[in-house]
Amino acid sequence: MVAAISRKRFLTGWTAFIILFFLFFVILPTIYILSYAFTEWGSIEALLEDQGRMDLIWGAIGASFQIAGIVTVIDIVTGLPMAWMLVRKDFRGKNLLDTLIDMPLAVPTAALGFSSAMFFAITDESLQAPSFALGTIGSPYLLIILLHVVFSYPYMVRSLSAILVQIDQTYETAGRTLGASPLTAARTITLPLFRAGLVTGIILCFARSLSETGGTMIALATMANARGFATGPTLIGEWKDALDSQPDLAAPLAFVSILLILLSLALLVVIKLVVMRVHLPMGRIWPRPERLLSRGVFPKVKDGLAVLFLVVFVLVPSFFIFTYVGSVEPTAFDWAPFIRSLLYSFLIAGVVTGIDIALGVPLALYIAKNRSGRLAGALDVLVNVPLIVPTAALGYSLGVFWASQEIVPTHDVLLIVLAHVAFTYPLVVRNVAGAVEEVDPAYEETARTLGARPVQAFRRVLYPMVKSSILAGAIMAFTRSLGETGATQAVVANAQTAPVYIVDLINLETAAGYYSAGLACIMLIVISFLFMLALRYVTNRRAR
Amino acid sequence: MPEVRLEGLGKRYGNLTAVNNVHLTVHDGEYVTVLGPSGCGKTTLIRMIAGIIEPTEGKVYIDGRDMAGVPIEDRDIGYVFQNIALFPHLTVKDNVSYGPRARALPPEEQLRVSRRFLELVRLLDRMGMFPDELCGGEQQKAALARALASGSRLLLLDEPLSALDSRVRVDLRYELRRLAKELGLTTIHVTHDQEEAQSVSDRIVLMRAGAIVETGTPEELYARPKHIFTANFIGETNLLEGWVVEIRDGISVIELRNGGKVEVHQTDHSVGDAVVISVRPEFMYPADEGMRAVVRGITYMGTYWRVKAETEDDEEVDFDMATLDGNLLTIGKDVYLAVNPKAAVLYPRPEDGVEEAIRLE
């Protein structure tokens, strides 16, 4: 009896601790900067008068949102035929195509930025880009769009095909027996069933593009003439860097962060409403033209274009850097600082992942099991906030939050870890909560009626079923932390993580600097690949 | 008008032959069921007719037209799927009007057609509901209305009733036949349920392991099946092994393995041939002499008693007794069983044995 009561108390205490951790270490720091608008309204009012700064801010924020929107549209238009082909068709080389699409995911965005910019953009003389590079893009705006397509395209294709496999093909066949051509059936039957999943894909893509910092900064640095162009996150990075020498940047920094946070959250709501409500002109059917487009060369041309797009706009820019390092005169490479930055990055990613699992899995269990309750429902919504907010804004907000108190000491590494936890923690929670909900609660209940105590029931029954989702969440958290630049720079301006180190090399604008950056990128790619292979090996072995 | 002709139709998946060399003509306005055990290739066959699967051999003709290379949507068929497959995002009405909509009929015409067919399946009051708000029987009717509303005169049904409970199933089968006949449709109906096949069809095509065993009217397949497999698969039967010992006046006398003798009105075998006799339980009855057996079980079936008896060489024999006579027998009692000579059918004894001949695959 006594034991039962103390166990219950312990459980309640533990649950409270987990929820408090989430609220005070993840959510509150993420949006803390919003309070700046109340406490320091005066300085924001002054900023609003400063025409020059306001132009910069609106320009950067506008560019960020426009780019994210355009990138998402391009991803959907080009990703949908690709997803369709992978899910609904059988052809030789399908497995190869499937693997190729995932390859850019293993390339850290910093390396992607350098590699893509070198392929697409007009670059500095001293860079000596290979002669077969495209080398024609002179507009930083266009370059960033292309870069963001490179890294978000695989995500879009993956999320679209994940939904598509779940839609029974019989529906389409049924439509065709009723006289609809393949195109008509796909458009009027499969696509509407697709909507809810499409929202997820769009939000994911939008948020990633809005948040991307490292690759964007590197691409802009690589480009010959990008001075003056900034996106929201790169503006935060730039100003944070200068904050020590120009303390009056605090207000603009806070203002940009507030705008990014509020607008991205508003956008989340708008996207959900628009995609679910908007009634596209799907009702009408044009039998003849649609039939024509379903036959003969059209489907083949469509598939061909989809593959061509993948190769030219995703694969080649991702791996172009290999041709550069192979073709240019080698110079001396200074290993020590690179290795140091790499270790620093890995150390942070490792610690962050550990915290995410230890404190994220319990929250996921709580949310999944009390789904109908108010508190769990609210937590479930809140968990998405750090995923949507651009990480640079999140990082700045978090830095200000921890600086504003005196209980927890603020050390650089600690701040970076806390910032990375804030935006990776939700990945673990969402993965695990999703998997737990899929598991029939009857399993665990059966185990308990057979005499297992709750902790045992979890370890013996539930854990084996959800451990792959824990692993998946951990992999995502680790790789996101490893590749992150925006949040890192926004909390600690001169943190020496691997991506920041590469930016510094490029900013030297010397042949040796570029070469070293290229070499560092390649090593980063190779390490990521090995790491992913190892994880895949472990996952497969565990799953068996 | 739709007539379906299959010539040497076959489908292979690597080494596995799902359908093998099927020749069949379904006439205009005919209601044909394709009957066979699970996995015998029924779905594969009907999907090849619809164009959902490409055959590896042979041809499909609809209305005399070769269907090779003609896509599903141009075959002008109505198809009801094994798993119903109503569009979950559309209401019942919109499901039914999908066919007219796909052919870009004006909206008022779409509505008129869907009302007409919903009325025909008596589902007009469910028009505005979504498929998951209907019960199984209603979903199946909606799927049927949707197939009919496409205006096709050829209806293909893949196990349309298999997901329903037995009462609804029985009601719906009559509904199916009534509609098909009322609308003058040519219907190919796939099922593994022999009772269903018998009660709805003009003609049954019996399949086994990808090939047609036999086709005929329900009555022919029940009363005079040409193959032991048919005799066993359609209805219930006793298969007794023996030899022809005498032939006289249009009667063959068969001596059974257990020594009993049975007379059969069929003389296409010669004395000394090894044969199998198929006798339905309702054509076997207790008499003063014949095959000796011990009663092992009596089950009340409603309109008759089913008696299970064991012969001297341990074979099980089933026979029926009228309800009023049931109390004449008790378990453990010895009986002599006689066979109605007109209703028994003789087959040459299969080389691989009876078991092999009636195996489902």
Ligand SMILES: Nc1ncnc2c1ncn2[C@@H]1O[C@H](COP(=O)(O)OP(=O)(O)OP(=O)(O)O)[C@@H](O)[C@H]1O
């Ligand atoms: N795509 C496929 N690849 C390989 N084998 C297949 C395929 N489709 C069907 N088969 C095989 O072909 C055979 C016939 O299958 P089919 O679905 O036509 O049977 P069925 O008579 O409809 O069975 P059921 O009554 O269970 O629906 C089966 O042995 C099945 O395993």
Ligand SMILES: [Mg+2]
């Ligand atoms: Mg089937």
